[in-house]
Amino acid sequence: MQSGDFQKRNETNEIYIPPGPRLGDNVIEFRDVAKRFDDKLLYQNLSFTIPKGAIVGIVGGNGAGKSTLFKLITGKEQPDEGEVLVGETVDIAYVEQLRDGLDDKQSVWEAVSDGQDILNINGYEVSSRAYVGRFNFKGNDQQKRLSELSGGERGRLQLAQTLKQGANVLLLDEPSNDLDIETLRALEDALLAFPGCAMVISHDRWFLDRIATHIMAFEGDSEVVLFEGNYAEYEEDHRKRVGNDTPKRMKYKRIDA
Numbered sequence: 528m529q530s531g532d533f534q535k536r537n538e539t540n541e542i543y544i545p546p547g548p549r550l551g552d553n554v555i556e557f558r559d560v561a562k563r564f565d566d567k568l569l570y571q572n573l574s575f576t577i578p579k580g581a582i583v584g585i586v587g588g589n590g591a592g593k594s595t596l597f598k599l600i601t602g603k604e605q606p607d608e609g610e611v612l613v614g615e616t617v618d619i620a621y622v623e624q625l626r627d628g629l630d631d632k633q634s635v636w637e638a639v640s641d642g643q644d645i646l647n648i649n650g651y652e653v654s655s656r657a658y659v660g661r662f663n664f665k666g667n668d669q670q671k672r673l674s675e676l677s678g679g680e681r682g683r684l685q686l687a688q689t690l691k692q693g694a695n696v697l698l699l700d701e702p703s704n705d706l707d708i709e710t711l712r713a714l715e716d717a718l719l720a721f722p723g724c725a726m727v728i729s730h731d732r733w734f735l736d737r738i739a740t741h742i743m744a745f746e747g748d749s750e751v752v753l754f755e756g757n758y759a760e761y762e763e764d765h766r767k768r769v770g771n772d773t774p775k776r777m778k779y780k781r782i783d784a
């Protein structure tokens with residue numbers, strides 16, 4: 528599908544992930560990577576290849592090294608051993624866990640648009656108000672000061688700010704944490720329609736069941752598994768491998784369709 532067609536089709540979605548430049552065959556590859564902090568070994572001999580078009584759900588207990596994986600991919604952290612290879616055509620958007628650093632006096636529209644009426648997203652001109660509207664900030668909501676935003680609204684704002692760069696590989700760190708169910712559904716649909724690749728850290732199995740083509744599981748004892756399938760299929764596979772033991776610390780949050 529041409530990017531222009533994609534853009535037109537995707538304009539009806541509530542959340543809009545602008546398509547990035549075309550992604551080549553080499554996306555992300557880890558070769559025998561080891562990473563440790565002090566005496567804590569996060570992983571060793573970690574090797575995997577992320578295929579083009581994959582939506583990888585990343586699961587595992589707190590402190591297993593999931594956020595560090597994203598930092599290795601973006602070059603914010605270096606591996607102690609091995610290599611992290613990122614393809615030449617890869618253009619990464621990294622949406623970190625919610626953090627401060629927002630200017631609370633700005634309005635939603637200002638924070639996303641920098642005061643510009645038209646945004647240039649990967650060669651397309653997009654009205655900034657329409658773009659912000661895709662993240663469900665409609666009408667007066669765009670004038671809200673950031674100090675007035677709820678956690679879910681901050682999550683949407685952060686997605687809008689990061690996704691406007693028009694990347695082809697998205698790294699999302701727990702996007703579902705503060706999002707309301709409607710926004711989460713819209714994000715799922717936007718990810719399913721996104722022509723690039725995404726890696727999503729999440730504790731939300733329902734979200735992962737809907738979107739993941741692969742699961743990367745930090746299973747403890749520095750073990751990391753890349754499984755082809757969604758979360759339900761991964762869980763079945765895990766059960767076969769290690770018995771009836773549910774993978775640790777997953778949050779079972781029911782989302783009614």
Ligand SMILES: Nc1ncnc2c1ncn2[C@@H]1O[C@H](COP(=O)(O)OP(=O)(O)OP(=O)(O)O)[C@@H](O)[C@H]1O
Binds near residue numbers: 565588
């Ligand atoms: N710069 C650093 N210096 C020292 N230790 C660190 C550093 N960054 C992370 N760690 C430690 O490495 C471990 C893995 O951290 P990381 O943030 O990658 O985990 P995580 O799987 O994303 O967990 P969470 O879900 O809690 O965010 C943690 O124990 C953390 O304290």
